[in-house]
Amino acid sequence: MSPLTPPLSRRLDGLQSSAIRDLLKLTVRPDIIGLAGGLPDEQLMPRDRIALAAESALADRSRLQYTESAGWRPLREVLTVRESARLGRDVPIEEVFVTHGSQQALSLLAEVLLDPGALVVVEDPAYVGALQVFRAAQARIVAVPLDAEGMRVDVLAELLAGGERPAVVHTVSNFHNPRGVTLSPERRAELANLAQRYGFWVIEDDPYGELWFEEPSPRPVATYSPNVIRLSSSSKILAPTLRTGWMVAPDAVCRAVELLKQGADLCGSALTQQITAELLAETEWLDAHVDKVRRAYGERAQALVGALRERFGDRVVSTDATGGMFVWVDFTDGTDTVDLLPRALEHGVAYVPGSAFAVASGNRASMRLCFTTSDAVTLAEAVDRLGRALGD
Amino acid sequence: MSPLTPPLSRRLDGLQSSAIRDLLKLTVRPDIIGLAGGLPDEQLMPRDRIALAAESALADRSRLQYTESAGWRPLREVLTVRESARLGRDVPIEEVFVTHGSQQALSLLAEVLLDPGALVVVEDPAYVGALQVFRAAQARIVAVPLDAEGMRVDVLAELLAGGERPAVVHTVSNFHNPRGVTLSPERRAELANLAQRYGFWVIEDDPYGELWFEEPSPRPVATYSPNVIRLSSSSKILAPTLRTGWMVAPDAVCRAVELLKQGADLCGSALTQQITAELLAETEWLDAHVDKVRRAYGERAQALVGALRERFGDRVVSTDATGGMFVWVDFTDGTDTVDLLPRALEHGVAYVPGSAFAVASGNRASMRLCFTTSDAVTLAEAVDRLGRALGD
Numbered sequence: 001m002s003p004l005t006p007p008l009s010r011r012l013d014g015l016q017s018s019a020i021r022d023l024l025k026l027t028v029r030p031d032i033i034g035l036a037g038g039l040p041d042e043q044l045m046p047r048d049r050i051a052l053a054a055e056s057a058l059a060d061r062s063r064l065q066y067t068e069s070a071g072w073r074p075l076r077e078v079l080t081v082r083e084s085a086r087l088g089r090d091v092p093i094e095e096v097f098v099t100h101g102s103q104q105a106l107s108l109l110a111e112v113l114l115d116p117g118a119l120v121v122v123e124d125p126a127y128v129g130a131l132q133v134f135r136a137a138q139a140r141i142v143a144v145p146l147d148a149e150g151m152r153v154d155v156l157a158e159l160l161a162g163g164e165r166p167a168v169v170h171t172v173s174n175f176h177n178p179r180g181v182t183l184s185p186e187r188r189a190e191l192a193n194l195a196q197r198y199g200f201w202v203i204e205d206d207p208y209g210e211l212w213f214e215e216p217s218p219r220p221v222a223t224y225s226p227n228v229i230r231l232s233s234s235s236k237i238l239a240p241t242l243r244t245g246w247m248v249a250p251d252a253v254c255r256a257v258e259l260l261k262q263g264a265d266l267c268g269s270a271l272t273q274q275i276t277a278e279l280l281a282e283t284e285w286l287d288a289h290v291d292k293v294r295r296a297y298g299e300r301a302q303a304l305v306g307a308l309r310e311r312f313g314d315r316v317v318s319t320d321a322t323g324g325m326f327v328w329v330d331f332t333d334g335t336d337t338v339d340l341l342p343r344a345l346e347h348g349v350a351y352v353p354g355s356a357f358a359v360a361s362g363n364r365a366s367m368r369l370c371f372t373t374s375d376a377v378t379l380a381e382a383v384d385r386l387g388r389a390l391g392d
Numbered sequence: 393m394s395p396l397t398p399p400l401s402r403r404l405d406g407l408q409s410s411a412i413r414d415l416l417k418l419t420v421r422p423d424i425i426g427l428a429g430g431l432p433d434e435q436l437m438p439r440d441r442i443a444l445a446a447e448s449a450l451a452d453r454s455r456l457q458y459t460e461s462a463g464w465r466p467l468r469e470v471l472t473v474r475e476s477a478r479l480g481r482d483v484p485i486e487e488v489f490v491t492h493g494s495q496q497a498l499s500l501l502a503e504v505l506l507d508p509g510a511l512v513v514v515e516d517p518a519y520v521g522a523l524q525v526f527r528a529a530q531a532r533i534v535a536v537p538l539d540a541e542g543m544r545v546d547v548l549a550e551l552l553a554g555g556e557r558p559a560v561v562h563t564v565s566n567f568h569n570p571r572g573v574t575l576s577p578e579r580r581a582e583l584a585n586l587a588q589r590y591g592f593w594v595i596e597d598d599p600y601g602e603l604w605f606e607e608p609s610p611r612p613v614a615t616y617s618p619n620v621i622r623l624s625s626s627s628k629i630l631a632p633t634l635r636t637g638w639m640v641a642p643d644a645v646c647r648a649v650e651l652l653k654q655g656a657d658l659c660g661s662a663l664t665q666q667i668t669a670e671l672l673a674e675t676e677w678l679d680a681h682v683d684k685v686r687r688a689y690g691e692r693a694q695a696l697v698g699a700l701r702e703r704f705g706d707r708v709v710s711t712d713a714t715g716g717m718f719v720w721v722d723f724t725d726g727t728d729t730v731d732l733l734p735r736a737l738e739h740g741v742a743y744v745p746g747s748a749f750a751v752a753s754g755n756r757a758s759m760r761l762c763f764t765t766s767d768a769v770t771l772a773e774a775v776d777r778l779g780r781a782l783g784d
Contacts, residue, residue, distance in 0.1 A: 004591025009507050042453045051450045064437045064631040104657040132655040199396025239456040241663040263524040265496040271633040
C-alpha cells in the first residue's frame with residue numbers, strides 16, 4: 001500500500017495570495033521606482049532611541065521572560081493615558097489590550113465577534129488585510145463605497161433599512177488605505193448612531209491617524225459610542241519591527257480576545273513592548289519625532305500630487321493626501337491600470353492597480369501610489385515615467 | 393429606543409479560562425514556593441549575548457521594517473542548517489517557517505489542517521495550549537493515554553482499527569508537558585507508520601527536546617514520515633521574549649500557513665528574529681550555553697525527585713525527570729490533589745493538580761511540579777511543605 005498524504009482544510013479553498021502581489025514581488029528591482037509598497041520610511045524611524053530603550057529593557061532579566069497575554073502592564077498603562085487623551089474619557093486599563101500589530105487585533109476580533117456566515121460590512125476599495133481576515137472567518141461580506149468624505153454611511157443606512165443586519169462594520173477612519181480619504185465628523189456621528197440603533201460592532205481601524213499633514217484627524221468614531229472598538233499601532237509612528245498594536249474595547253471583548261490570544265501565541269514580547277512603552281511615554285520627544293515624520297511625508301505627498309496634476313491635468317482625479325501614506329488616482333479617461341502595469345514596470349515605475357483592493361471587482365481605472373519612501377525629485381521622476389508608459 | 397449592545401461569537405461558549413489557572417494567579421506570593429509555573433529560569437538566559445545581538449541587529453535600519461511572513465530569511469537559513477542536522481536530511485528552506493512562538497504554529501496549523509468537526513487525537517494528560525487551540529478550531533477531540541514510554545500508540549492503533557479517522561494526531565514527543573515522559577523510538581516508528589497507512593498528520597511538538605540531562609532525545613518522529621510536522625522553539629533554550637518558534641513541514645503546508653499568517657499578524661519582528669539567528673548560528677557558544685542550562689535543570693530535577701522519594705516513599709510514583717522542565721507525581725493512595733491545593737498554598741507551596749491537564753476528567757491523584765526556577769534547597773523545602781500539607 002502506498003503511503004497516504006493527508007489533505008489540507010477546505011477553508012483554504014476560498015483564500016489565495018493576490019496575483020498582483022505576486023507580480024509586484026518579482027519587480028523589486030533597483031531600477032524601478034516603487035510606489036506600490038505600503039511601508040513607512042525606515043530612514044525616519046528612531047533607530048537610536050530604540051537601541052537605547054532595548055538596552056534599558058534588557059537590564060531587567062524579567063524582560064526575557066513570557067509576559068501577560070493582554071500585554072506588558074506598564075505598556076498598557078502608557079496606552080491608557082494616551083487613549084484617554086485621544087478619546088476624551090478615563091479609559092480603564094481593562095479596556096486596553098496589546099496585540100502583535102493591529103493586524104492581530106483584527107484577526108482575534110474576527111473570531112470573537114463573528115459566527116460563520118455573519119455579515120461584515122467593509123469599505124470598497126478595502127484594506128486587503130481586513131478582507132483576508134473576514135474571508136478566513138467565513139463571513140458574508142458586503143461592501144459600501146467611499147467618497148471624498150469616507151464611507152458612504154447613507155448607503156450603509158439603506159442596507160440596514162432594507163433588512164441587512166451586520167455583526168461588524170469595518171472602517172479605516174483616517175487617511176484610508178488605499179483610498180486616502182478621512183471619514184467626516186458628521187458621518188462618524190451617524191455611523192455610531194446606526195451601530196447603537198441596530199446593535200452592531202464598528203471596528204475603527206486607525207493606524208494612520210497621527211500622520212496628519214495640515215490639521216489633526218477628527219475625534220475618533222469611538223468617542224460617539226461604546227459599540228466602537230478602536231485599533232491603533234506604533235508601526236507607522238515608531239517602527240514595524242516592534243510589532244505593537246493595541247485595541248480599546250469593552251472589558252468583555254478584551255477578556256474574550258485574551259482567551260483567544262493565549263491559544264494564538266500565548267503573549268507578545270516583553271522586550272519590544274518595553275521599548276514601545278518607553279518611547280510612547282516620552283511625550284515631548286515623541287511629539288517632535290512624529291512632527292518630523294509628518295513634515296517629511298507631507299512634503300512628499302504634496303510633491304506627488306503636484307506632479308500628477310501638472311503632468312496629467314484633467315485626465316486624473318487624485319486625492320489631496322492630507323495625511324497617511326497613500327494617494328489614490330482615478331483616470332477620468334478610463335485608463336485600465338491592470339493593463340498598464342507591465343508597461344509601467346518596463347518604464348521603471350511600480351504602483352498597485354485599484355482592482356487589487358476591490359471587494360468583488362472594479363476600480364480598473366484607479367491606482368494606489370505610496371509616497372512615504374521617495375523624495376520629491378524621485379516622485380516627480382516616477383510620475384514622468386508613468387506618463388511615458390501611458391504614451392504621452 | 394435604548395442603545396443595543398452587540399453580541400459576541402457563539403464559539404466562545406465552549407472556551408473558558410481554567411479555574412485552576414485563575415486560582416494560581418492569585419497565589420503568586422513571595423512566601424509561596426511556586427512549582428506550579430512552567431517558566432524557564434531567567435537567571436540562566438543569555439542576557440548579555442541577547443543585548444549584544446540586539447545592538448548589532450539595530451545597526452541595520454532595515455531591521456526596523458516589516459519582514460517576510462515566513463520569517464526573516466537569514467534566520468530561516470540558520471534553522472535550515474540546524475533542522476537538517478536534527479532530521480538527517482537536507483531540509484529545503486521552503487519547508488522552514490518561523491512563527492511567533494511555536495504556539496502560533498499550532499494555532500495556524502489548526503486552521504490549515506482542520507475542518508470544523510474534524511477529529512484530533514491528543515495525549516491525556518494534554519498540553520493545555522494545544523487543547524485550547526483544537527477546541528477553538530471546533531475539532532472533535534479524542535484522548536489517548538500516556539505511559540512511561542510516551543503516547544500509547546497501541547491504543548491509537550485500536551482507535552484506527554475501530555474506524556476512527558483523525559485529521560491530526562498531536563504529540564509532545566520529548567519530556568512531555570505535563571507528563572515528563574519521552575516517546576520511545578519503537579513507538580515513534582509505529583506512529584509514523586500509522587500516519588502513512590491511514591493518511592493523517594502528526595504534529596510533533598518539541599519545545600523541550602534540547603533539555604536532556606542524561607542522553608540526547610531519540611531522533612524526531614519527523615525522520616520517519618513526511619506526514620509529520622515538527623515544531624520547535626527558542627523559548628526554552630534562549631529566552632521567551634524572542635517569541636521565536638518554527639516549524640518544519642511540507643512546502644504546501646508552509647505556503648498555506650503563510651497565507652494565514654498574513655491575516656493573523658502580517659509578520660514577526662525582524663529585530664527579535666535577527667537576535668535569535670545570531671545566537672543559534674554561534675554553535676560553539678550555543679552548545680556550551682545549552683549545556684549549562686541542562687546541568688542546572690538536571691541537578692534541580694534530581695533534587696526534587698530525590699526529595700519526593702525520600703519524603704513519600706511508596707506513597708508516590710514520580711517520573712525520573714530525564715529532561716525538560718516537569719516532574720509528574722501520582723499518589724498511589726489516591727490523594728486528591730485538587731482538594732489538597734488550598735492546604736498546600738497555606739503551607740507555602742504551589743503546584744498544578746493533574747486534573748488541570750485532563751482532556752475530560754481524571755488525574756485527580758496526580759500533580760505537575762516544575763523544577764526549573766528553584767534551587768535544590770528550595771525544592772527540598774517545597775517537598776517538606778507538601779508533606780506537612782498532607783498532615784505527615
